[in-house]
Amino acid sequence: ESMIGKPVEAYYATRSAIQRAIDTKYAAQIGEEVDEAMEDVGVLNLNSSFAVQDIAGQGLDNAPVAKIVNMILDYAIKHHSSDVHIEPREGKISVRYRIHGILSEKLTLPNKLGPSIVSRIKILANMKIDEHRIPQDNRFQVRSGERLVDLRVSVMPAIYGEKVVMRLLEKGADVLSLEQTGLRGPAYKSYKDGLAKTQGILLITGPTGSGKTQTLASSLAILNTQEVNILTVEDPVEIRVDGVTQVQVNPEVGLTFASALRAFLRQDPDIIMVGEIRDAETADLAVQAALTGHLVLATLHTNSAAGALPRLLDMGVQPFLLSSTINVIVAQRLVRRLCDDCKQPVESTEEEMRVLHESLDPLHGLDLKESSGEMLHFDSNTTKVKLYKPVGCPKCADSGYQGRIGIFELMTVTEKIGKMIMGHQSAAEISAQAQQDGMLTMVQDGYIKALDGMTTISEVLRVQNV
Template identity: 45%
Template structure:
């Protein structure tokens, strides 16, 4: 309840004079405490008088919270952050009814969310703000052990610890099954996703159904789905775990949460989006144990790897990694930073978001609320004596100008752009407003990339396809006999998809003298591509075909990840 509202209630009922309210509000500003505390300390009213006033105003039974001895299992039903945010505290549970003391019991949305979270009927009573906050401090302290937040389908040995900030919620398996089916369901989905090495989880509400999908090795597959009526409860549960606003259902929200089992720790990036039939929630799994920092295992061909390694070890200049979202750019950049991460090298990164923590690297999370963006972070980096700077993305001319300035003044700059191929990156920069002479004097290498699925090693088998099919992909007729195609039959190891894991395909455009000359003359994307191929650039399609030739990937993956060379 706002300070103004409680003050108005007390004045309206004749318990407080307007000048007393003004003095109490002044005292509140000085001390930072709640208005009711100031009123009591100034001797204007007692706590029980305030309680009777709010009881009368809301026409809800009033309770003295400090007279209750609250059971730990009841406290565990509602997380501490929800109690603090909404000034409420659970008092007791009888059957399927949970009695909750509110400072403002008129908030219907919060009561509805609590019903979804706890799966109980909520009986609202009113208490004073000071008594409720004292109760929260007494019963919750710094953290909360929530026995009711049990897991379903996690396995006998896996207890979860969920944290999204300073406090940690311990999720035990011994809670009553009737209390928290939504909590159990969400936990089981998270556990299943971790086991299956899922990259993203989609919770999608529709008019007559609710769908849950996993993205595994680039493909979306349906998972166990709950009834459509649970959509709001599932969204609320995930928002609580991510420290998001459960009452806000109109705007998109972003957050993070952490899950730790006895076997593994996992970070999740959370995105909540209001849709026609409810809130769609997508969780991105940030599995550091799956982060591949060994460049030799990313998918580089041997000659391309030599070029990439030698370029990132130059003392200054710029390396650009390009491709759409989900093409593996972050992994490539992190592998480059890991290669450069030595005791005598100072590395700073500006990321949105920071996906993985890298020991020895100064990583900065962007925060638009305080104007901490890529350009402002870059300006600060240049005063931090950096050797290597990584910018998550060059999105505008201001960021580009600072990045190019850094790259031309003794720093190695690594960044990304969203372009379709390496030659197109040059045109994208010029369209952004970067002068061609700056590009040619600063950029050392442009790397375009995509991801292709790998044929499952457990169930792969030779497969024959017509020669014409390979020729349609761009395979020269003379090379067709060299192709040893493989396909996964489908097994438990690959979820019966035939695909297990992914590799990158790369296209490297080096800034040679001829390339610089062409850029300065205003060459088109097509002309730059022709020149680059003439100078030995292996296109994305050619890189994909080499993996097809060795039986590492499939024709479908080649078609999905690349276009035919013209």
């Protein structure tokens, strides 16, 4: 203060937070970085292989193509991309990133670099670099600063060359609370009630990338105490939960979901989590575990909560077993969350009011306390509402969105719904009964979150039929 003649305010920030701020403010675009590396492309060194590549420190390989691959991966990690697509096309190589569920092209490269980039990735993933005719799959790890990331790699031959898709799974990722995932209100209470039971099945359904794993991890964090033995079988283990025994399937040696479940029953479990019910054998074992006094959490690929029932019936599970073992079914999707720093209020359009009324009028009036503390009333006579639109700022990398949030529908298997299952009634009929009992559909939950300024109606429509 004596040197500058002004008062100084001290702030505390972690090293990683400071690095993120520097990256956001000063980092060059990936295209500019790759252009510099491409000037050095010449003789390529593709003979080194290692398990963990340090892509942000001294471990950086000096080969030009290795630099380009490292830059592609570093960009993915810094921007929290879930997938990277390296695609050969006519006249170019396209590099696309899936960020917050949206796939967009961030970089194009000359065709001549394609084989060398694919070979480099094959070396990192310990694949056969001279095999170009059949698909290959494997995985490797990279380190960027303090972050360690698992990459699942798939290489597929196509007409213009081999296409690479890499799925990024950050090790040590934080486990969100259920509230942070977006589960709230009556659905949150019903879900917590389901977790409090000592036996039965709690199902999470949705397509790939809908946040099922995070919801399960949040659930395990609640259940995880010294008094219970929790066992999970997953493919792969994406989120590690301290104090929980997590097993990763390995079909090559016979460790499948079904074989792991059989072994679990001899491990004195209280709670069992099944990463995915894929076949009749796994479904039958999950039901038997629930019948013998265990709480079973599992995921299934269906489009709605009620849609899980015919899926399990198709796998051969008897209706009377479903009605007596399933406690709660949750269906979910992920929508992009509006950036709180730059979102702007707008008046709803005529089309937006049409879809809102179509979905929310069956609720016969809605009183919502917004995150801002304001009260909002919506009913069949409402003509205009305040919504929000994405704008873009440095904090959200000019996208208008920051992170994602879940939209949910939760169906409790009541005695009435149990009888409908026994009577082989359709998923649509069961869903209609659940809505009469008070279930919000995913779309209704999404529109309520749009009214609360968390997301947009267009985002809900985008994932509605995924």
